[in-house]
Amino acid sequence: METKTKDKARHCLQQSALTSSISAALLVGLSMAVTFALLVALRGHTSSYNQFQLVLPSxxxxxxxxxxxxxxxxxxxxxxxxxxxxxxxxxxxxxxxxxxxxxxxxxxxxxxxxLSPDRQIDHAPLDLIAILDVSDSMGGEKFRLAKQAIEFVVDNLGPSDRLSIITFANSKRRLTQLLRMTDARRVDTIRFKHTHDSTNIIAGLETAAMILEKRSEMNPVSSIILLSDGQDRRYKDSLDALKTLPLYLRNNDTSVSVSQTGAVPVHTFGLGHDHNATVLHAIADSSGGTFSYIESIDTIQDAFAQCIGGLLSVxxxxxxxxxxxxxxxxxxxxxxxxxxxxxxxxxxxxxxxxxxxxxxxxxxxxxxxxxxxxxxxxxxxxxxxxxxxxxxxxxxxxxxxxxxxxxxxxxxxxxxxSTEDMQIEVEREIIRIGIAENIVKAQAMAVRGELSEAVSFLEQEKTKLMRTVSGEARDPLCEQLQKDLKAIQKKMKSREEFKARGNAFVLSRCMTLFDQRASTQALIPDGASGSAPPEDIPYYQTSIMRRMVQKSQELRDQNENSAESSNNSKP
Missing domain, CATH: 2.60.40.1510 (ntegrin, alpha v. Chain A, domain 3)
Structure with a gap:
């Protein structure tokens, strides 16, 4: 009887009830109405069964x-x-x-x-709106690097692409109209200044919506990038304020019926420790965009580069x-x-x-x-x-x-x-979803203050992962997921660490795993004196994204070498 049960488990995806206590704050924008679970038995070489519980939408x-x-x-x-x-x-x-x-x-x-080797021939023209936080907290080096990142974006748009820049603080300001990036117009697009007001994300999005709606013509691809390092203090509940945005900026909102036609994804970038990761994640998730967490401010340009590489290759x-x-x-x-x-x-x-x-x-x-x-x-x-x-x-x-x-x-x-295991490609997909779901569960524990329980839960998942066929074969995805689980455990060792770094990192990483699209998680390594991203495998990064990031890194190195040479030449 036991053998028969195990054999059947190998061939069936069994339905079971799932009791979920995930915090509502974590579920904002995830669009995953949990009604039943899928239990998938994964048999390793040791003949033991490890179960990942996959939460399925109704x-x-x-x-x-x-x-x-x-x-x-x-x-x-x-x-x-x-x-x-x-x-x-x-x-x-x-x-x-x-x-x-x-x-x-x-x-x-x-x-x-x-894409064809000549990207300019094969890429669909882009209408891009860049929304930049220039509030008081964005001063100094942050502002300089953000401006440098926009210059990189401008330099890599083609003559058929159009760009508009919006800066926001307590109020919003449109700096440029939606203009084609001919050589004569590139310089005018990057003249903006730092202010001493507070952050107002909603105002920036409302201005972007106005620009989109007033277009007399439009390019085939439209998108928004939004960079912020602070809290939106104008609205007591910024998540409720998002519901006032047009439907084409909320095409993944499950509370409304929205056509995919005309949808405009918003790709958000949370900078540093004080940004509202929950709101930026919700904006990206609701619109079909990505959420990137940039702790290492030196990599703002790299994060923009990866995003632009995708937008120029639709x-x-x-x-x-x-x-x-x-x-x-x-x-x-x-x-x-x-x-x-x-x-x-x-x-x-x-x-x-x-x-x-x-x-x-x-x-x-x-x-x-x-x-x-x-x-x-x-x-x-x-x-x-x-x-x-x-x-x-x-x-x-x-x-x-x-x-x-x-x-x-x-x-x-x-x-x-035969008694073969399930197809390795299927197992790998089950692992991806199962680990992402369980990271969300651990995050819910951490939000409730159950940090030690969350760390122990993730330790169990690491053990399960390495007992799968893919894990024992040292599959690259499993190896990287192991690194992620270990990194998240470190960020859950204290309330302060989780609030400052862990929550944003988990939201960004899980969105990447669920959506199968690259985003950036640029961290300052523990104990490092400078800012540098960790060495890991970029999930779902395409060759176009990779080349764009490499171009950004080479340019940054050149600028740093030039600055160093200039300083050394001074008496």
Whole structure:
């Protein structure tokens, strides 16, 4: 009986109830309505089972998907050779014909193509609004480095890109209109000054919204970057104030129904120890942007560089990753899509995941749970799902549909089913989600003041992680997750450390893991006298982002060497 139970655990994703006590403050913007949990047994080489508890969103039932919809995006007669690649993989290599499963995992995904070698030819023109905190706390070296970072952004925009700069303190001020970055206009965009007022983030966002709405023409890609180092003291509850912003800045807000068309992501950057990480995280999460934590002020420019590398490489917009069951008895039970909107038809036949955009080279992986009936002896394989994606090409403004990929699973007799572990790619995805969920749980403990309990909980997760097949094989993702867990434990050793560094770091890191998009966590290493980011593997960083960051670092080194030479030459 015990063996049978274990065998079944290997092939099923079992549903169980989950009691969650995560603080409401931590859940702001996470868009994850917790209604049930997915228990996935991960068997290591020691034959012991380690369970990661994955919190799944309640499936959104969409009656309009109950019938096969007509193709929304027809494939062009001459499709571009840079099409999206869609993939699908069952949780296990085989399922015996006598078995059935109510929760069988299918890993689906997409990957965007690369940019052409000449980025200026292949990148979609950008409308960018930079919102900069110039309040009293942003004085001195912070202000100089922020201004230098904006100069870097200006220098790397093309002549078709447009930029507007807004500074905010107690009030807002638009410094420049949305202007194309021709050589004649580049210098005028970076003339702004430091003030002695307090921070007013909402005023900056309201001004950005006004600029966006008054555009008589618009570039294919629109985005906002926002840098702040302080608290928004004008509003007692800044989170409530965010609800007054236009819907296109809240396209991930689950309390309203918002179209992905026209969505404008806001990428936020929290600088230092005193910024409001919860508010900046909520702004980014609600709009579909990223939240970066910059403790090391020397790396402001690097953080901007990575973000700009992504914005200048958007390959797809209004993306819909679609799944359809193709065999009798196979039904879609739930989709784990993190903050990306998803819905399932009432009959469980169709499902869709919505994404605002995808950068060149980026991948998105999602777990889909399906029910699989037993098969008769003549059935060799069961087709589980058909997967394809539809999206808008921002360069051509055409809607494109990818090829359909069929996911199927062999159905041999029970005696011929091997005892292999689950597919390594599926295990890696389960680990990513499971660790991110458990970091959020540890953060909730820390917010409640249960710091020692949070540290112990993360220690248990480190042990579980290294007992997985991927962990024992020293998979790079598992190695980096181990480093993250250790770093977070250090930031939870005291209330002061967690408030100053831990909360912002965890919010930024978890957003990266959930959204599968690179953001920056630039820290001052413990005991270091200067500012420098830690050495780690940048999650989800594309080659375009990497080159842009390298360019920023080389320029910064040149400036430092020039300044040093100038100082040495003085008598």
């Amino acid at each position: 499936p959104t039932i969409n009656p309009s998907l109950s019938l096969p919809p007509p193709p929304r995006y027809p494939t062009p007669s001459h499709p571009r050779n840079a099409n999206m690649i869609v993939t699908g993989l069952p949780q296990y290599p085989a399922l015996s014909n006598s078995e059935q499963s109510s929760r069988f995992g299918v890993l689906i995904g997409l990957q965007a193509p690369c 390959k797809a917009q209004e993306v819909e990753l679609k799944v359809r069951s193709v065999s009798p008895g196979v039904q879609i039970q739930c989709i784990f899509s993190s903050r990306y909107r998803s819905s399932i038809a009432a009959d469980g036949i169709h499902g869709v995941i919505h994404m605002v955009d995808v950068y060149a080279e980026e991948k998105r992986m999602f777990l889909v749970s399906v029910s699989v009936p037993p098969a008769d002896q003549e059935t060799l394989t069961t087709q589980l799902l058909e997967v394809n994606c539809s999206y808008k090409d921002p360069l051509s403004n055409q809607y494109i549909t990818s090829d359909i990929v069929c996911v199927e699973i062999p159905r041999p007799p029970a005696e011929n089913v």
